[in-house]
Amino acid sequence: MTAVSMNRISLLGTSPRNAVMLAGAMIVMVALPYFLGQSWLSITTEMLILALAASALNIMLGYTGLVSFGPAGLYAVGAYTTGVLMEKLGWGMLPATLAAPVMAGLVGALVGWFCVRRSAVYFALLTLAFSQVIWTVVFQWYSVTGGDDGLVSVPIPDFFFEITNCYYFMLAVVSVCLFVIWKIVNSPFGMTLQAIRENPNRVEFIGVNVKHYQLASFIISSMFLGIAGSMFCVFSGSVFPDYAYWAKSADMLVICLLGGIYNFFGPLVGTVVYTMLTKIISEYTMHWHLILGGIIVVIILAMRKGVVGTLSAYWADRKSAAA
Template structure:
């Protein structure tokens, strides 16, 4: 909690001491931190490996763009509506996915994720296809980097607090129980599929919020947001930071984006560097950066 407090204080003061580049980078990190935290509800707490989580990020992004620009609805309606649409899509898709387990669950999430990408790619009249949806009508009061930074901070902080309350509630402990021993949870009367479906919907909803923020941040959205590599990227963030920690995926998101920005200035072989980093993490820090920090702290005590 002390670490979180210090991080929040630094983020609040950042626009006062940093330039526009720092503000833009910090805003992007916060958006992907929320995306990674939403994925961790499935992987870290539910033990569910989804290869199609980017679909809900993209659904939220496109919903925000279309409702704001094409339909012309007010922002106060559009922002929550985009999250609700993502959650409803996650409900429909999750209803079928949670009927399967392990690798079959993962493959089905990948199939649905690619279906969402195909719809975004082919529905040119609405999404812009491979050209993308460019020129999102961002409200004037948000179309200022520092204002949008603080808006993103408030939204991400509120969503993180809600997720923290969820994972530390009776439902959160039950979700962990289904991860640890599905058969025993079913034996004592837990409706495992229902518990997992709720987690699927919650993760999809928060991913939709992150997608909406990303659309507002870039003033555009492209089909790559729904491609399977985006799902792989958020999985890498979670593993890098540590799926066993609530804040780990956010740390992983910050680490990955910072490495991406600064290493690409030195070499064009960023994918190779990323592969080496992942191998090092998997072999030497299997619990991620936060897991390694926790172990060092316990040894010190």
């Protein structure tokens, strides 16, 4: 798998065909508001934010090989930072949204420092524990976070009430963020992370401080999760404790898995598939989590590479068969 996944990453690099595809995708995204109705545009905007969150999580999950069960905690830190600064302290939108990744990065640094101290098992366990701490804090700290009620009247500029404006704004932010993530994971730093994923012991022997790199990955991931949270706050004008709840983390994990975690575009495809599935299934049943859990089980037992991974393996097979 090492060779295959590495190969695929370089394959999606800078070849002209991919550049054309990317440009095509961009044009489609820019043209979307002319084809979609209000409600679908709103769903697409939500998808953009979710895709950013999932890609942020995937820096840890797919590239560093650390399973975090607490991305929702950091997502909520971002959302609450923006929400509280704007609603309670009257900050403008720009500083409030810029503060979100800073705050999420700080919290991520603190939490991450504890989480990478021991083996992968402790990492999983501690990320879940810490995200529940964040949830509890949010829930209890009524005077600042509004507790159970959340923040419902974040003063978002009027500009964003027009869904088309909001969509373009999110598209721009998310594209820039994804580009930065792309640059990071394909830099020497990102390659080191992938090496750590494949064999931490060996990387340690070469003289790399694995824990520092894992922590760095955690912080970067946290910052982008913070941005995603903050963007959702801008989009919806409200923040609720649910953002930090473990079920939200489950959503993000499923998205990464659905799309395929060893691929940059996995979380993006996963978001689309996941959102569509939610739409379709929730029309038939209220017990969406049951199905969601079932989907994860099926993916893990039968389709571990996710949609993108499975498809590209299929294409690779066809190509080699043709050659």
